[in-house]
Amino acid sequence: MSELKLELKEKIIEQLNLEDVSVDEIADTDPLFGEGLGLDSIDALELIVMLDKDYGIRLADPKEGRKIFESIDTMAAYITANRTN
Amino acid sequence: MSTPDYHIKSYCRISNGKISKNGEVLFSDDSEEFPAFIKAAYKHFETDYSKFFKMDNLSKLAFIGAEVLLKDNNEENTALVLSNSASSLDTDRKHQNAISDQSGAYASPAVFVYTLPNICMGEISIRHKLYSENSFFIFAEFNPHLLSDYANDLLETGQANEVLCGWVDYDKGKYDAFLYVIAKKGLLPFDTGELTKLYRTK
Amino acid sequence: MNNIYLSHNNIVSAYGFDSASAVDSIKNEVSGLSLVDDSKILPNPFYSSLIPQDNLSKAFQKLNPQEDYTRLEQILLVSLANTLKESGLELTDKVGLIVSTTKGNIDVLDADSPFDENRAYLSELGKKIETFFGFKNEVIVLSNACVSGVLALAVAKRFIHQKRYDHVFVVAGDLVSQFILTGFNSFQALSELPCRPYCKTRAGINIGEVGCSVLVTKDEDHLVNESVRIIGEASCNDANHISGPSRTGEGLYRSVVSAMNQANIEAEAIDYISAHGTATMFNDEMEAIAFNRANLQNTPLNSLKGYFGHTLGASGLLETIIGMYSLHSNTLFASLGFQELGVSQPLNIITETTAKESSIFLKTASGFGGCNTAAIFQKVNS
Secondary structure, eight states: OHHHHHHHHHHHHHHTTOTTOOGGGSOTTSOSBTTSSOBOHHHHHHHHHHHHHHHOOOOSSGGGHHHHTSSHHHHHHHHHHHOOO | OEEEEEEEEEEEEEETTEEEETTEEEEEOOOSSHHHHHHHHHHHTTOOOGGGGGSOHHHHHHHHHHHHHHTTOOOSOEEEEEEESSTTHHHHHHHHHHHHOTTOOOOOHHHHTTSSTTHHHHHHHHHHTOOSOEEEEEOSSOOHHHHHHHHHHHHHTTSOSEEEEEEEEEETTEEEEEEEEEESSOSEEEEHHHHHHHHHOO | OOOOEEEEEEEEBTTBSSHHHHHHHHHTTOOOOEEEOOTTTOSSOEEEOOOOHHHHHHHHHTTOOSSOOOHHHHHHHHHHHHHHHHHTOOOOTTEEEEEEOSSSSGGGGSTTOSSOGGGGSHHHHHHHHHHHHTOSSOOEEEOBTBTHHHHHHHHHHHHHHTTSOSEEEEEEEOOOOHHHHHHHHHTTOBOSSSOOTTBTTOOOBOBOOOEEEEEEESOGGGOOTTOEEEEEEEEOOOSSOSSSOOTTOHHHHHHHHHHHHHHTOOGGGOOEEEOOOOOOHHHHHHHHHHHHHTTOTTSEEEOOHHHHOBOGGGHHHHHHHHHHHHHHTTEEOOOTTOOSBOSSSOOEEOOSOEEOOOOEEEEEEEETTTEEEEEEEEESOO
């Protein structure tokens, strides 16, 4: 699980072009949207693509994303439970 | 043709590793690649705006040009009238490559949103809180005549108090920007001959 | 300010190759949307309105082309040829040409396209249209997301006002392509069913395609029965987000108010609103907020997306042309797909084709980049 969390942090920094943010600066429980990392609606859509492309998870309803992408912890738990690759 | 009522308030040129304002070089960098050059410029101007790093190349180019000209701008009604030759083709090609990928086609929303040339004006509007008109034209080359007609009409009818006009082109690694602000008072006469001269001075 | 009018016009669409075929179908509340199964565009079937290629080729061959033209070029040329012919205008140095498109020949980027990649440059597309008819002036291409079609009319007005031209032909079009559909799909913005603007059950956009054209002129001798005068127009950015509609409808609200000020009218003077209404959750909600702020909540309103889908860079012009016929025939057209209001503010959605004496309509559009345009038109032959 901790490996997956590290992988997610690296991917988020890389794919969402977070400049000058390092893996150590993202705590597992930090909110990803709003106050925390300051991600926005396009980032949320990008994370939905990431779930599909890298973990074979297709969200039936994009609104589910809001809960799944709360933090690295919630993302990792959801991926572990639902991944198909 | 000169318009006596209006002036070129300020102008910015970005090309060949240099950024100048009103003819004076503010920044130069010998990075070969545009992304490194424009990032160095962002740092040089001490711009604190993390969304910059999410922008595509065209938006980064236009954004930095607008930073140079609108940094201390307090005219909320500054219209944006920009133009280029390559539209958003640099990003269009990225989106096309992603959806043509044989190993699995995944469109990226963060790429797709930049497949429109006017997005760079949206970025400038957000940054400088401009609730003004945006128009993006495509010409084979810089066309000061048509842009000037357009700016004149916005100013004469009171639809804008100032206009940020110009050329902002990014294609196949090459970049070329010439932006200028037209206002009541300014440095130089608002004249298409003058604009052509300033554009050609690299 | 001098009067500037919209006159001769044409719509090439799934309904046919003239404006009348589209207007008649709309009057009868017949949708142009149908289920399209084309895995080259999207893996799953999708609702769209497409121009039939067989009929297009036939219409295009009548123009006696001397070289190969892309599908979009054929659509634009067929539409503009008709408008030019109807107008009978000679192409002097006082006649301008504006092409409105968001993506132009974007399909040539596909490796399977028989055309050179250079054809994707919008100035190349513009040049093809300009030289086909022998325009004396350089074409002006406007590419400003989904407001392009209506903004192009404001642009034409300004060049006439500046005395550069006496007449401007505006032609607009965009294709239904893999490029566009995959993009909107990645935005989770596509509806699996025919779209339902402003409805509680709306679930997103359908993308459709049309080509359309109009003559913009200062000359009262060149008008048609459905002609309108442009009495106000304005464009304002949201200055908020590059893809998400403003939560306060700021840019649209400001555009509408500014256009009303220019037209020197109050909200009550507007008989009908031809709104954008893409049927995404956020867009329609944003519009409802903006129209309420502008005191237009009781004005009859429709979105024509239920007939054509969202036709991108053509939509603003297409919907303006339909609006011209709406005024001329004193008929309000139903907002197809609407059942029950699903936005937080009241709106007066037109639920069935209704007779109403009308003289002034408002056209609005909003797009990526935070752009918004409002234009107000007044019937000439009232």
